[in-house]
Amino acid sequence: MTPLPREFYARDTLLVARELLGQRLVRWLNGERLSGRIVEVEAYIGETDQACHASCGRTARNAVMYGPPGHAYVYLIYGMHHCLNVVTEREGFPAAVLIRALEPLEGVATMRRLRPGRPDRELTNGPAKLCQALDIDRTFNGIDLCARGPLFIEAGTPVNETNVGTGPRVGVRGDERALTAPWRFFVRGNPFVSR
DNA sequence: CTCTCGATGCGCT
């Protein structure tokens, strides 16, 4: 329907991360609407966060994180997988939320075709898996998620506080703070949460 | 189910 407004993203990253749970990620692919409910995210906040791609300062790769909020930051990892983030906070401050898992809602048949041989629970239960299921690659890096384009986030079903789980981020490296900060948020008990 | 390990491209030092 309507993309979430830029003001949604132009806030504290931990608040945005928490409130992204339950929202709906929408992807238009060849005239078909694919979508999923966001059930797991992680926050990456500023140059002092050693797990953040901006921890070594601004580069060509992480430039989008320094830009205005509400844009997609998509990167290639391990030479073969893509990960989707949404840029948060004010322009000039590098921060983003990684979308780690979705519960498939629309276009499941197409997702199955894009991830052949996988059971339904493994269509979108990881950051690179969901990019594969929704056909998201680096050509989406920098696109505006607040426009009615091929990729955006719209209002979904809110997640009650008692159903929100938190914990340290997955697969990160860095100092004690990076390893232990509880900046991963997920919907408790949801079968599509990764790991 | 759990664990281990290799794949593979590219941005950065």
Next chain:
DNA sequence: GCGCATCGAGAGA
């Protein structure tokens, strides 16, 4: 040249 915000195959239990 190194190292990565991951995934999936294969082995074992």
